[in-house]
Amino acid sequence: MRAGGLTQDPDPSGASPVRLRPPRRADGPALHALVAHCPPLDLNSVYLYLLLTEHFSQTCIVAEDDRGVLGMVSAYLPPGRDDVLFVWQVAVHSRARGLGLGLRMLRQLLRRPGTRPVRWVETTVGPGNQASRRLFARLASQMGAPVHESALFEAALFGADAHAAEPLLRIGPLSLSAVN
Numbered sequence: 562m563r564a565g566g567l568t569q570d571p572d573p574s575g576a577s578p579v580r581l582r583p584p585r586r587a588d589g590p591a592l593h594a595l596v597a598h599c600p601p602l603d604l605n606s607v608y609l610y611l612l613l614t615e616h617f618s619q620t621c622i623v624a625e626d627d628r629g630v631l632g633m634v635s636a637y638l639p640p641g642r643d644d645v646l647f648v649w650q651v652a653v654h655s656r657a658r659g660l661g662l663g664l665r666m667l668r669q670l671l672r673r674p675g676t677r678p679v680r681w682v683e684t685t686v687g688p689g690n691q692a693s694r695r696l697f698a699r700l701a702s703q704m705g706a707p708v709h710e711s712a713l714f715e716a717a718l719f720g721a722d723a724h725a726a727e728p729l730l731r732i733g734p735l736s737l738s739a740v741n
């Protein structure tokens with residue numbers, strides 16, 4: 562259901578409906594707090610989440626209900642590659658996990674006019690992040706598109722942070738009919 566430019570989906574638990582919308586500047590601190598409670602995601606500064614809301618609101622999405630932020634996807638179109646949506650982070654609050662919210666946010670984001678003509682979805686996902694790997698495999702399956710994995714950021718590039726490698730997952734090409 563659409564109301565005032567927002568997408569609303571009923572919550573299967575009978576709670577308030579989940580609204581999907583572009584992020585607003587005031588969401589920055591809440592997005593930071595959400596990611597802080599979603600390991601193994603890398604937590605960035607509040608400033609970074611403020612920049613996402615300010616500069617990339619058309620390629621990011623927030624899910625909320627009457628109790629607050631339930632999830633978010635941060636993404637962008639890489640410079641010179643308007644047919645690629647690079648998904649940086651997908652975070653879902655523990656009270657909304659298992660409801661398919663991550664997939665709903667990604668699909669809604671791909672339907673936005675600002676993400677057309679995206680034909681590829683790219684992301685990096687560490688080998689140990691099985692929840693994210695399953696999410697992107699489901700997205701690829703629903704879109705009828707293959708997933709190709711290749712090396713991108715090896716662990717040594719992260720320096721002393723002892724961060725795992727971040728291989729690139731590339732989904733596509735996406736058909737326009739699968740996006741709608």
